[in-house]
Amino acid sequence: MSLLALTPMLRTPDLPASIAFYTDVLGFQRQGGAAAEGWAALARDGIELMLSGLNAHEGDTAPAFTGSLYLRTDDVDGWWRRLQDTARVCYPIEVFGYGMREFAVYDNNGYLLQFGQPIAAHDEATP
Incomplete structure (x- = not known):
């Protein structure tokens, strides 16, 4: 039994701005999802990151x-x-x-x- 990867999932109230920060400023590429879908998968140099909108089921009101x-x-x-x-x-x-x-x-x-x-x-x- 092995763990194969760890992909952080960061929640944001402004998904388009977060996608822009990680792609435009840090050079990540979008691998899946879109702001309109409420999530995005990003990657750069073998590092993966996911972004999503705030999660109402968990009571998110701000990034934490x-x-x-x-x-x-x-x-x-x-x-x-x-x-x-x-x-x-x-x-x-x-x-x-x-x-x-x-x-x-x-x-x-x-x-x-x-x-x-x-x-x-x-x-x-x-x-």
């Missing part, structure tokens, strides 16, 4: 998530240059004692997206 989505990358500086002026920054790029160079931004709903690269991999990629 107490964690973050941590995206490991091979070019944290490139992502920082791309996002620092187009997304609301939580904290700027910095090196942490646990061996990661990372930064964090919020999506259009306030979900926290952290981008990180191991320091050793960053140092190897920097000439």
